[in-house]
Amino acid sequence: MDALLKVENFTMHYRTTAGHVKAVDDVTFSLARGQSLGLVGESGCGKTSIAMSIMRLLPYNSEIKSGRVFLGGQDVYSMREEDFRKLRWKEVAMIFQAAMNALNPVYTVGSQITEVILEHEPAASERDARERVAELFCTVGIPEERMDHYPHEYSGGMKQRAVIAMALACSPSLIIADEPTTALDVIVQDKILREMEEIRRKTDMSMIYISHDISVIAEVSDVVGVMYAGKLVEIGPADDIFKRPRHPYTYGLMNAYPSILGEKRDLATIPGEPPNLVFPPEGCRFHPRCDWATDECGTVEPPARYVGPNHSVACYNPFPAPSSGGDRIGVATA
Ligand SMILES: Nc1ncnc2c1ncn2[C@@H]1O[C@H](COP(=O)(O)OP(=O)(O)O)[C@@H](O)[C@H]1O
Numbered sequence: 001m002d003a004l005l006k007v008e009n010f011t012m013h014y015r016t017t018a019g020h021v022k023a024v025d026d027v028t029f030s031l032a033r034g035q036s037l038g039l040v041g042e043s044g045c046g047k048t049s050i051a052m053s054i055m056r057l058l059p060y061n062s063e064i065k066s067g068r069v070f071l072g073g074q075d076v077y078s079m080r081e082e083d084f085r086k087l088r089w090k091e092v093a094m095i096f097q098a099a100m101n102a103l104n105p106v107y108t109v110g111s112q113i114t115e116v117i118l119e120h121e122p123a124a125s126e127r128d129a130r131e132r133v134a135e136l137f138c139t140v141g142i143p144e145e146r147m148d149h150y151p152h153e154y155s156g157g158m159k160q161r162a163v164i165a166m167a168l169a170c171s172p173s174l175i176i177a178d179e180p181t182t183a184l185d186v187i188v189q190d191k192i193l194r195e196m197e198e199i200r201r202k203t204d205m206s207m208i209y210i211s212h213d214i215s216v217i218a219e220v221s222d223v224v225g226v227m228y229a230g231k232l233v234e235i236g237p238a239d240d241i242f243k244r245p246r247h248p249y250t251y252g253l254m255n256a257y258p259s260i261l262g263e264k265r266d267l268a269t270i271p272g273e274p275p276n277l278v279f280p281p282e283g284c285r286f287h288p289r290c291d292w293a294t295d296e297c298g299t300v301e302p303p304a305r306y307v308g309p310n311h312s313v314a315c316y317n318p319f320p321a322p323s324s325g326g327d328r329i330g331v332a333t334a
């Protein structure tokens with residue numbers, strides 16, 4: 001696999017007056033060029049922390065305890081800050097959570113995107129940049145004449161499209177979209193996500209979609225990663241995960257969010273709440289909320305094990321594969 005991004009055994013804490021928040025714990029995954037990954041989990045489970053780790057935009061109180069991040073083969077944290085700054089936006093761009101509120105109200109939308117291009121592509125003239133913005137507007141479905149309008153003249157959906165255009169501005173290899181559409185109604189949300197996915201496929205970009213709603217993510221991602229309390233508890237091909245979740249938490253998430261396609265089934269919530277990450281539970285971090293937990297789950301952390309091609313689960317009692325009929329699955333050696 002030509003890995004564009006590799007996150008290896010990454011552990012990151014935040015220092016707070018209450019103690020260390022163990023926000024990312026031993027997370028490992030990789031992403032091939034042109035692949036899309038959906039990262040899901042309830043609020044507070046570390047999704048944005050992983051995104052910020054990849055972007056090397058962690059706050060002052062963060063502490064990387066172990067692990068590495070490679071982008072295009074380069075070790076992100078061994079680079080000089082100024083060298084990485086050149087990669088940011090050109091190689092990896094991010095659509096921040098609530099980004100649509102981040103457009104500057106005093107400048108036209110077109111001029112804000114033009115500025116991003118001029119900043120990262122010194123050879124481009126102002127005219128080149130404006131032409132590029134016109135193309136980007138066309139790509140994301142905003143009428144070109146809207147370039148010279150101000151953010152307050154845009155609808156919510158259009159602002160979101162503008163922020164996507166900004167992320168696309170320097171043709172990055174990877175875009176991280178952190179809850180890009182959560183503020184929008186579900187119909188617009190679905191439409192924009194599908195359009196983003198279409199753009200991604202056409203341009204062979206890689207994408208990380210972050211959401212708390214697994215039904216949204218599974219439909220647009222090649223691979224789905226499920227996070228719980230700072231851990232990546234399951235990762236695998238979206239089809240497998242969508243059809244047959246193996247981790248009890250993934251299963252819970254599938255039932256907690258109705259399909260965006262309008263099924264009217266009742267929401268089954270997962271009982272309890274995610275733990276305080278200053279004092280995460282011993283053993284499996286999910287065990288206090290898990291109906292299938294055994295004594296072992298509360299004492300020793302379950303290692304990630306392969307349950308299928310490119311599909312791994314950190315659970316002692318994963319749900320059986322549809323065809324196996326068996327119960328427990330052996331520890332993978334890979
Ligand atoms: N700057 C910070 N300082 C201290 N704790 C933080 C900071 N940012 C996030 N956290 C904590 O880290 C954990 C993971 O947060 P986050 O990555 O934002 O989760 P998600 O994006 O999945 O909602 C949460 O417990 C959150 O409160």
Ligand SMILES: [Mg+2]
Pocket residue numbers: 044047048049097178
């Ligand atoms: Mg977040």
